[in-house]
Amino acid sequence: MKVKVIANYLPQFHRIPENDLWWGEGYTDWMAVKSAKPILEGQYQPKIPLNNNYYDLSDITNIRWQTELAKKYGVYGFAIYHYWFNAQQKLLEKPAEIILKNKDIDIHYMFIWDNVSWKRTWSRIKGNDWSPVYDKKTNQDSPCDEGSCCQGDGVLARLDLGTEKDWKQHFDYLLPFFRDQRYIKIDGKPMIGFMSLVQNYEILLKMTEYWDKLAKSCGYPGIVCMNHENWRGKNLQKTFRYSLEQPYTLFAAIKNKFNKMLYTHLNKIRVYDYDELWQKALKSASSSGSNVYLCGQVNYDDTARRGEKGHLILGASPDKFKRYFKELLEISGQQGKEFLFCVAWNEWAEGMYLEPDTLYGYGYLDALKAALIETNNY
Secondary structure, rough: OOOOOEEEEOOOOOOHHHHHHHOOOOHHHHHHHOOOOOOOOOOOOOOHHHHHHOOOOHHHHHHHHHHHHHHHHHHHEEEEEEEEEOEEEEOOHHHHHHHOOOOOOOOEEEEEOOOOOOOOOOOOOOOEOEEEEEHHOOOOOOOOOOOOOOOOOOEEEOOOOOHHHHHHHHHHHHHHHHHOOEOOOOOOOEEEEOOOOOOOOOHHHHHHHHHHHHHHHHOOOOOOOOOOOOOOOOOOOOOOOEEEHHHHHHHHHHHHHHHHHHHHHHHEEEEEEEEHHHHHHHHHHOOOOEEEEEEEOOOOOOOHHHHHHEEEEEOOOOOHHHHHHHHHHHHHHOOOEEEEEEEEEEHHHHHOOOOOOOEEOOOOHHHHHHHHOOOOOO
């Protein structure tokens, strides 16, 4: 069985009214990417797409380009981030809906539900700070200046799982995707990832059990869920059959020569070594259980979004990526795992992308393809 590479896919690169309101007219992640500046010597910023291809994902032509490029270089499918907050609010859904409606787009895909609230940087609630660099608010006790831009506690979009009625509405939205032959399934079961199980764990279990029943009523053997928190099988039960070993969650465990200097002089930014990160990830991968999918990382640098409060990796290159990803492919094959994830296809503002840029051209895609060929997985 060949190992199939699934690359995480960010649908953020198109305008939506909410981003216009929250971060400024015309905002997409490209705005952060274009305005990024190097903070440290040797840091590659700004990151510029090859031929200045600042694409718009509301345009099907750009999605066709992405999927054709992905297939050419050996990517089996996309794991598309899914932003469903409640029965009345979902965001950034257009690229996935374009793929669904156009059956000639030749790519497999699945969803990873980013199931947390979006909030402003100063908010004390748990959630995702989407674009702190563009949040000019610094008073932690004050609401937004414009009452319509967020709730008083700084919540931009609030996750509300609701009750069975709401779960049914969400499932009904997902069902046409599940029915698509291109949607990724395991043993006939549609697969969906969950970004977080820390919050609302018991509710999520009940919800996915309900989804499992709904899927069976629609003719499927059920659904299968994957969590993204490196639980290594702990607390996994019922519909949550798989975990994803994400390398960038190992940040906290890595100590290197940069940290002392940076904490002394900047006291904010955290810098990590590419080789050390990969070596730790490979060691962890070699002992992973049968229900843990492995994941390789292209690079990481979220200073475009977070400035001096960000994280970045130094020392990355296509040659290193090829060597390490090849080893991860070999481990996945030895463990009999059908899928291997890669972060990411196009997370430009976090420095995780396979897409071509002005520094390396098609270097990372060439590296991926070479690793696949050399392990007989292309």
